[in-house]
Amino acid sequence: MFSESKKKRSGETTRGQSNRIGKSTNIKGDVVSKADFRxxxxxxxxxxxxxKIVIGASGVITGKVICANADIEGRFEGELLVSNLLTLKSTATIEGEVTVSKLSIEPGATFNATCVMKTGVKELKSSEGKKAEKTA
Structure with missing residues (x-):
């Protein structure tokens, strides 16, 4: 059906590609994607x-989300693991467990969650090559 040149090859970037679940769609199950998701x-x-995961103002996720970045305007309930930046808009409602590197919350957002912020820990070495101390 598609010519060989239009088929996606393994290892190609997903930049510019995104997936979308519309307002009138309800899904039960697990979704795995390399591209952004709204x-x-x-x-x-x-x-x-x-x-990146974007939950629109009418969007609702109940379950577990693992992503690099997330912008939330709607509702999330469950476990949220964001390896970089989580942004909560003023209309967002979050309940559950959140693990994130960076967090931005606009005034008006509801954040009823346990939150763990993880950052990379880098070891510093003295000029003699010995481990001196750890820093965040």
């Missing part, structure tokens, strides 16, 4: 992506 509908299950 949810304006409802998803019950888990989402895992190496890209």
């Amino acid at each position: 949810i304006d509908g409802k998803l019950e299950g888990s989402v895992e992506t190496s890209g």
